[in-house]
Structures are given as C-alpha cells and as structure tokens.
Amino acid sequence: MMPAPVGEQVTAHAVRIAAINPYIxxxxxxxxxxxxxxxxxxxxxxxPVIGAGPTWAxxxxxxxxxxxxxxxxxxxxxxxxxxxxxxxxxxVNAPGKGVLGKKLEVVFEDTAGDPEKAASGIEKLxxxxxxxxxxxxxxxxxxxxEIDVANRLKxxxxxxxxxxxxxxxxxxxxxxxxxxxxxxxxxxSLMGFVKAxxxxxxxxxxxxxxxxxxxxxxxxxxxxxxxxxxxxIVTERQSQDHYTELNKVKQxxxxxxxxxxxxxxxxxxxxQANETGLAPQTALVLDGAGPPxxxxxxxxxxxxxxxxxxxxxxxxxxxxxxxxxKAFYEAYRKKFGQNPTDYKSRSLFNTVLLAADAINRAGxxxxxxxxxxxxxxxLTIASGVVKFDLTPGSYRYHQWQPPMLVxxxxxxxxxxxxxxxxxxxxxxxx
Amino acid sequence: xxxxxxxxxxxxxxxxxxxxxLFAAFPLFLGxxxxxxxxxxxxxxxxxxxWNLLAGYTGQVSFAHAAFAGVGAYTSGIxxxxxxxxxxxxxxxxxxxxxxxxxxxxxxxIRMGGIYLSLTTLGFSEILRIIVTNEYEITRGTMGLKTPxxxxxxxxxVSFYVLLAAALLILWLIRRILNSDLGASFRAVQNDExxxxxxxxxxxxxxxxxxxxxxxxxxxxxSLYGHYLMLITPHILSLDLMFLVLAMTVIxxxxxxxxxxxxxxxxxxxxxxxxxxxxxxxxxFGLVALAVARFAPQGLVGLWRQFRSAV
Numbered sequence: 001m002m003p004a005p006v007g008e009q010v011t012a013h014a015v016r017i018a019a020i021n022p023y024i025x026x027x028x029x030x031x032x033x034x035x036x037x038x039x040x041x042x043x044x045x046x047x048p049v050i051g052a053g054p055t056w057a058x059x060x061x062x063x064x065x066x067x068x069x070x071x072x073x074x075x076x077x078x079x080x081x082x083x084x085x086x087x088x089x090x091x092v093n094a095p096g097k098g099v100l101g102k103k104l105e106v107v108f109e110d111t112a113g114d115p116e117k118a119a120s121g122i123e124k125l126x127x128x129x130x131x132x133x134x135x136x137x138x139x140x141x142x143x144x145x146e147i148d149v150a151n152r153l154k155x156x157x158x159x160x161x162x163x164x165x166x167x168x169x170x171x172x173x174x175x176x177x178x179x180x181x182x183x184x185x186x187x188x189s190l191m192g193f194v195k196a197x198x199x200x201x202x203x204x205x206x207x208x209x210x211x212x213x214x215x216x217x218x219x220x221x222x223x224x225x226x227x228x229x230x231x232x233i234v235t236e237r238q239s240q241d242h243y244t245e246l247n248k249v250k251q252x253x254x255x256x257x258x259x260x261x262x263x264x265x266x267x268x269x270x271x272q273a274n275e276t277g278l279a280p281q282t283a284l285v286l287d288g289a290g291p292p293x294x295x296x297x298x299x300x301x302x303x304x305x306x307x308x309x310x311x312x313x314x315x316x317x318x319x320x321x322x323x324x325x326k327a328f329y330e331a332y333r334k335k336f337g338q339n340p341t342d343y344k345s346r347s348l349f350n351t352v353l354l355a356a357d358a359i360n361r362a363g364x365x366x367x368x369x370x371x372x373x374x375x376x377x378x379l380t381i382a383s384g385v386v387k388f389d390l391t392p393g394s395y396r397y398h399q400w401q402p403p404m405l406v407x408x409x410x411x412x413x414x415x416x417x418x419x420x421x422x423x424x425x426x427x428x429x430x
Numbered sequence: 431x432x433x434x435x436x437x438x439x440x441x442x443x444x445x446x447x448x449x450x451x452l453f454a455a456f457p458l459f460l461g462x463x464x465x466x467x468x469x470x471x472x473x474x475x476x477x478x479x480x481w482n483l484l485a486g487y488t489g490q491v492s493f494a495h496a497a498f499a500g501v502g503a504y505t506s507g508i509x510x511x512x513x514x515x516x517x518x519x520x521x522x523x524x525x526x527x528x529x530x531x532x533x534x535x536x537x538x539x540i541r542m543g544g545i546y547l548s549l550t551t552l553g554f555s556e557i558l559r560i561i562v563t564n565e566y567e568i569t570r571g572t573m574g575l576k577t578p579x580x581x582x583x584x585x586x587x588v589s590f591y592v593l594l595a596a597a598l599l600i601l602w603l604i605r606r607i608l609n610s611d612l613g614a615s616f617r618a619v620q621n622d623e624x625x626x627x628x629x630x631x632x633x634x635x636x637x638x639x640x641x642x643x644x645x646x647x648x649x650x651x652x653s654l655y656g657h658y659l660m661l662i663t664p665h666i667l668s669l670d671l672m673f674l675v676l677a678m679t680v681i682x683x684x685x686x687x688x689x690x691x692x693x694x695x696x697x698x699x700x701x702x703x704x705x706x707x708x709x710x711x712x713x714x715f716g717l718v719a720l721a722v723a724r725f726a727p728q729g730l731v732g733l734w735r736q737f738r739s740a741v
Contacts (some may be wrong), residue, residue, distance in 0.1 A: 115574030116663045120466070124705075127463035141573040145661055148576075150583065207567045210573045237572060385621075390614060 007277045022294075052310075062365060063104040064355050065125030065134040065147060066348065068160075070110035073238055074265035076081045076295045077138045077344050078110065081177075082173050084348030087331045091200045092356045099359045107131060108354070113263075118142035126155045132365035133158070133358070136349035138344060139262075140164035140211035147175045149208065156370045160347040165395035176374055177399045178351055178386055180314065182211070184401040186218040189312060190258065190288065193406045193418040194321060195226055197427055199256040202230040203249040204285070205269070206260040207237040213261050215288060232256075233410055235261065242269045246276045249283075255429075264294040267301035274305030284429060286406070287311035294341045299412065308428055309409050314383055314402045315343035316416055318424065321403070324353070325382040350381040450671045454594065457587040465586050471698040472593040473655045476600045478678040478690035483604050486685035487613065487639040489543075489620035493672050494551035495546075495648050497558045498528045500667025502649025503656030504562060504569060507577040510661070512568075514570035516655045517580045523662055525646050526654035529636060532645020536638040555669065572664060580657040589658045596654055600647055605687065607643070681722045683729030692730050 004365055031143045042356045064084055069076030085106045091097075092104045103341065105131045111118035118137070125131045126149070134150060137143040140255055150157035151172040159177040159407030163185060168177050202223055202345035206216035216232060223230045231252045246269075249257060257279060266287055273279040286309075287293045293311035302309075317339045320326040327347055332340045354377060359365060362373035375398075379386050385404035391397060392427060406418035408427060436581045437525045456468050481495045505527045506520035515523075526556070535554055539547045570577055607613045618626040622711045627633050656662040665671060682693020687691060697715075726733040 114572070114663060114665060116659065116665050119659065119661055122464060124463055127461060127466070145574055148660070197636055208564070208571050208573075213573075214567075 061103040065131035072112035080342035080345040081348040084345035088352035113139040117146035119145040169395040184214040189404040191222040199253040203254040249369040260288040280308040474694035476651035482690040484644035487616040492551040496672035497555040498645040498648035499652025502652035506653040528649020529646035531640040536641025574663040683731030689731040
C-alpha cells in the first residue's frame with residue numbers, strides 16, 4: 001500500500017486551485033504520510049495476529065457444522081434447526097455416550113438462504129472452525145453453492161432439507177442427503193395425492209429459486225403425463241403481493257393450487273387467495289414445502305383462510321414412525337414443553353444422529369473414512385431406517401428419501417390425508 | 431502546506447516495501463479462512479477507495495457504486511457462464527460496461543448535487559438490483575450465477591495475489607490521479623464549483639470523469655470478486671454492500687487516501703469476529719459506526735493523527 005512518490009514540482013494549475021481553499025494541499029492529501037504509513041504498518045502487523053485468532057476448540061470435543069437460515073425470510077427454519085440439534089446433542093452426549101469418547105459439539109453458521117453467504121459460511125466452518133462434517137440447509141440455492149465448497153475442500157456434507165435434484169445428482173463424493181428430493185416429493189407424494197383425490201385442473205405457483213423452478217418443472221411433467229390440465233406462474237420469492245397472479249389463477253378455474261413458495265410469502269399468498277375468493281372457496285391450496293404452514297405466526301397471518309389448507313410434511317406427532325421418533329418427541333416435549341411444530345427440527349435431529357454414527361463407525365474424523373462410513377450407514381432415525389443409495393448417475397445417489405405425508409388443516413387440527421395407509425382422516429374439499 | 435522532502439522519501443519507501451512484503455507473505459502463515467478474509471478485505475479496499483475518489487474528493491455521494499461492481503461482475507460472469515468467454519477477456523468488457531454506465535449516470539446527475547444526486551443514484555442502484563433479481567433466466571436471480579475462476583484451477587493463493595495486485599493498481603491509479611491536475615480539479619469542484627469554473631476548470635467534464643473512473647474501478651473490483659467467489663448473487667449490487675462500503679470509508683476517514691484502506695480492512699476483520707453473534711452483528715456494526723461518528727468524526731485516520739499530535 002505504498003503511495004506513489006510525490007513529485008517535487010507543483011504545477012501552477014494546482015497552486016491556483018489550492019488558492020481557492022488554503023486547507024487543500026496541492027501536493028495531494030494534506031496529511032502526514034509518514035504517520036499514516038506507521039498506522040498501516042501497525043494494522044498490517046496486527047492482521048496475521050488477529051488472523052491467528054483465538055481458538056475455542058476443546059480437545060475433549062469433536063465439532064460438526066450446521067448450515068441454515070437464522071436470518072432472512074425463512075429464519076424460523078434456523079430456530080427449528082437449533083431445537084433439532086439441541087435434542088440430538090442431549091442424546092448423543094448422554095452419560096456414557098459421545099463420539100469416539102469425546103463430546104459432540106455443534107457450530108451453527110447462518111446462511112440466510114443466500115447462496116453467497118452459504119458458500120462463505122460453509123467455508124468458514126471447514127477452514128476456521130475445523131469441523132469434521134457439516135449437516136443442515138433448507139434452501140436449494142444455498143445448498144447448491146455449499147456442495148461445491150464441501151466437495152472442493154473434501155469435507156462430508158449431509159443435506160437435511162434442500163430438495164433440488166441436482167444436489168445429489170451431481171454425484172459429488174462428499175455430498176449426502178438424508179431428506180426429500182424434488183423428484184421424490186413430486187413422484188412419490190404429490191402426484192399420487194392429485195390422482196387419488198381426482199383433482200381436475202391444477203394451477204402451479206412457483207417461486208423463482210432453484211427449489212421452486214425445479215419442483216415446478218417436475219410437477220408440470222407429472223401433470224402432463226397424467227393428462228391433467230394445468231397452468232403455471234412464477235413469482236418472486238420475497239413478494240408480498242400475489243393479487244395479480246391470483247386473479248390469473250382464478251380465471252383459469254383450478255380445483256387445486258400447488259404453491260411452491262417458501263417463507264412468509266406463503267402466508268400472504270394464502271390470505272390473498274382467500275380475499276380473491278379462490279381458496280378454499282373454489283380450490284384448495286397445497287403448500288409444497290410444508291414448514292411455513294406450521295410456523296407460529298401462520299394462523300395470525302392467514303386467519304380463517306388457513307382452514308382446509310394442505311401441506312407436505314415428513315412428521316406426524318400422533319403416529320411415531322420408529323422408536324427413535326418416539327424418543328425424539330418425548331425429549332423435545334421435555335426440553336421445550338410442547339410438541340414440535342416444524343418438521344425441520346426433526347430433520348436436523350436426524351442428520352446429527354447420522355453424523356455421530358458415521359464418526360463412531362469411521363473411528364476417526366478423516367473425511368474419506370467418514371464418506372466410507374456414511375456409504376455403509378444402516379441406522380434407524382426418527383423417519384425410518386437410513387441406507388444411502390450408491391447408484392451413481394441420478395438424484396438418488398447418496399440420498400435417502402423419508403416418507404412424505406400430505407396433511408390438511410381442519411379446524412386448526414392437522415389431519416394426514418395422504419397416503420391412505422398413514423391417513424388419520426378424510427380430505428375435505430369444502 | 432505539507433512538503434515531502436527528499437530526506438523523508440527514503441524511509442517511506444523502505445516502510446512501504448516492508449508493509450508490502452508483509453502483506454505479500456500472508457499466504458505463508460495465514461490459514462485458508464483468514465486468507466479468504468484478506469481477499470475479501472482487498473475487494474473492499476478497492477471498493478471503498480474508488481468510492482472515496484468520487485464522494486470524498488468530488489463530493490458526489492453516489493449510492494450506485496455497488497451497482498457498478500455488480501455490473502462488472504455480472505457482465506464478466508454471464509459472458510463466461512453463458513458464452514464460454516474466458517474470464518480474462520470478460521474482465522475488460524465488465525470494466526467497459528461499468529464505465530459506460532458511469533458515464534450515463536454521471537451525465538444524468540450533472541445538474542444535481544447533495545441529496546438529489548444521492549437519491550437518483552440510489553434509485554438507479556435499486557432498479558438494477560430488481561432487474562438482476564427478476565431476470566433470473568439470464569442472471570439466475572437470487573439462485574446465484576456460477577462462474578469459473580479467473581485462471582483455470584481454483585486457488586486461494588493465486589486469487590490473493592491477483593486481488594493484491596489489482597488493489598495496488600487501483601491505489602496507485604488513485605494516488606496518481608490525486609497528485610495530478612485532475613485530482614486538484616476534483617477537490618476544487620468539491621469545494622466550490624463556481625470558483626472552480628471561474629478558474630477555467632471544466633466542472634461538468636470533471637464530475638462526469640469522476641463517475642466514469644470510479645465506476646470502471648468498481649466494475650474491475652466486482653468482476654474479480656465474482657470470479658474469485660465463483661458465484662454472483664444480487665447481493666453484490668445491493669444497498670447492504672453499498673452501505674458497508676460507505677461505512678468503511680467514513681469509519682476509516684473519508685477524503686483521505688489511507689482512510690478507506692484502513693476502514694475496509696478494519697471492518698472486514700471485525701465482521702469476521704462478530705459474525706458468531708448472528709443477527710446481532712449488524713447491531714454491533716451500527717454501534718461501532720456510532721462510536722466512530724461520535725468520538726472520531728474524522729475516522730480512524732483522524733483519530734490516529736490526533737493521538738500522534740497529542741504524543
């Protein structure tokens with residue numbers, strides 16, 4: 001940062017200008033350059049010292065990273081993630097347990113759902129916090145940025161709730177997903193629900209994100225194959241005004257609206273759909289993501305318009321899938337005094353269990369050994385028994401898809417309406 | 431009036447070389463993460479210094495500086511990602527497009543000053559951000575546009591030296607401009623346009639030129655940054671980033687050559703330390719800015735100068 005030498009000659013032009021204001025030096029900066037150089041030396045000398053930084057890593061613990069939105073439009077997911085790993089850590093670090101005889105520790109990095117923050121966040125976890133493994137994420141665009149970093153830095157990443165097919169379809173060695181994929185949700189759940197309940201005309205409203213556009217395309221393909229007329233509208237993720245889209249949808253006259261909108265935008269969408277006389281008056285709205293329909297502010301924001309709204313979920317508190325599921329609900333109630341509402345707390349809980357299991361079986365935190373251990377996973381978690389698919393060349397590679405449910409709000413009570421074998425009630429259309 | 435004599439030149443040169451050597455040796459002893467922080471810090475040094483040239487030396491407080499960085503980044507990034515153009519060829523095109531937009535915006539703001547100029551540039555910046563966010567088929571909007579690294583394989587060390595060389599080039603250019611007739615014209619226009627015009631300074635041309643130069647520099651910085659991150663999102667042309675650049679300049683010392691450098695490195699390092707506080711880190715940032723505004727209105731550089739004169 002060395003300044004250019006200042007010439008000895010001062011131009012007459014500069015002197016003339018300096019005459020306008022005596023405080024301006026025609027030689028340039030009007031400051032003591034020598035002193036400032038000293039300041040710079042101190043700053044630069046301090047930089048590496050600061051860079052060395054304090055380390056908080058305790059020798060008796062093994063750290064894993066969590067990535068997810070603690071701020072931004074889906075900040076509620078960050079809270080669900082915090083709850084999920086808090087319950088998981090209690091179980092993993094219970095007396096006599098732990099990982100490799102040490103305590104498991106979590107470092108949570110906020111990604112705000114922004115790909116740039118996500119990429120720098122996971123890089124920070126790996127290079128600064130030296131985590132053995134990273135879990136989490138619920139935004140596909142953020143996850144697609146994270147997988148490149150994880151694979152480049154060769155640290156395993158287990159995605160919990162980012163659904164875009166490409167996350168696992170890219171075939172990265174260090175990337176796993178113990179959660180739904182767009183293809184899995186559309187083909188295994190949504191299309192089955194649409195066909196089983198005889199919907200005749202469907203409108204798709206999708207946000208302009210990797211998740212929204214990806215699941216929209218798959219839904220279009222599914223509806224086309226099933227010969228069901230449909231229309232599609234793409235909307236801005238953070239939009240609070242959906243009236244224009246809703247009027248177009250109303251003109252089309254569907255009996256089902258697939259809303260692939262994540263965050264509080266969904267609340268505005270449902271409230272405005274009711275105002276325009278669309279839902280639930282003439283059509284049902286199905287929230288294709290799930291958690292926004294379960295967030296604490298949902299009923300406050302949508303009012304009665306939320307009745308009969310549908311959403312996808314992997315969790316049913318009334319019907320635990322496994323013993324671990326039961327243990328999760330009990331531990332959650334004990335810790336937070338109520339049942340979990342956002343199923344993403346359970347998803348994150350699952351990924352922490354998978355991480356701890358992989359570290360224990362690998363017998364070390366070596367990345368390649370962890371990948372090997374993850375590929376041999378055979379673990380019962382809350383959503384079922386996890387075995388990662390190892391067939392390369394599709395989104396199924398390194399993925400395990402939990403069973404997904406379609407749930408309907410009926411008088412503020414959750415009723416599972418699909419699949420039939422797990423249903424707790426009948427679908428209500430009006 | 432400050433006069434630097436031949437006697438003071440030699441030690442300053444030595445100090446400069448030592449500082450540069452220390453900085454250049456960072457990859458040898460800094461971990462990957464802090465090297466990343468240093469690279470981001472260098473990007474902000476370029477951004478804050480070039481904005482300071484426009485706002486601190488010509489008095490045109492533009493809020494479109496981050497937008498110019500975004501234009502450079504997206505131009506080069508789209509050409510590389512969609513047309514397969516090598517980043518080294520896309521880089522000058524990104525600079526040129528940013529400079530042309532600087533010319534357009536500078537011309538639009540000729541008769542504006544103060545708050546009107548600021549509001550116009552703020553509007554321009556927001557319009558650009560909304561376009562980039564919504565034209566997702568070209569820019570990929572909030573999903574982020576993936577771009578290739580500047581040179582073949584990704585390397586943090588190479589990126590560090592590229593950004594360091596770029597930052598030095600920008601600082602050298604700024605220093606040369608400030609020490610030239612043009613720099614003196616900048617300050618004259620800032621102090622009194624009428625008096626400057628009476629002395630034969632082409633005020634309009636000087637003001638527009640400042641916009642073009644600062645815009646081109648921001649485009650250069652943004653383009654390099656995009657290829658370093660290998661991902662461009664609308665965040666680069668957001669007001670968040672703009673206000674960060676503004677805070678760096680003001681906290682470091684606006685209207686001084688060293689101020690934006692100190693402010694950029696200080697705030698970038700600080701932000702890495704306080705990011706553990708999640709959403710509260712913005713609050714801490716605000717408190718630091720308030721403390722500086724209250725106790726060191728001339729910025730950190732002014733504080734240092736006060737301290738030195740007291741000692």
